[in-house]
Amino acid sequence: MANQAEKSLSIVSQIDRLVQFLKEVRAEFGKVTWPGGTEVKGATAVVIVVCIFVACVIWLVDKIISFGVDIVF
Structure with missing residues (x-):
């Protein structure tokens, strides 16, 4: 079994990976070209x-x- 130090290290590395992932997500959201209000309204209407x-x-x-079923039965 893993001892307490290995478990805490594992948790810390998982938290570090999560933080890195969230930073990358934020960076990718910055690259997105978001539609304007007019485009959203037009797409919604469609x-x-x-x-x-x-x-x-x-x-x-x-x-x-x-109608067809009523005729048959």
Whole structure:
């Protein structure tokens, strides 16, 4: 079994690795080109319109299938 000194060294090295990872994450976030407000609003509008369109298509297909099932049964 590992003694107490090895365990504490392991914990310290894990903390050091975590700190290094977080520093690298922060540096990478600085390199990201974030979208502007106008671009976000436009993309959001597109997503909403596409969701409504897909919902309407699914509703229409459901109605057609229901109509067909009602005719058969």
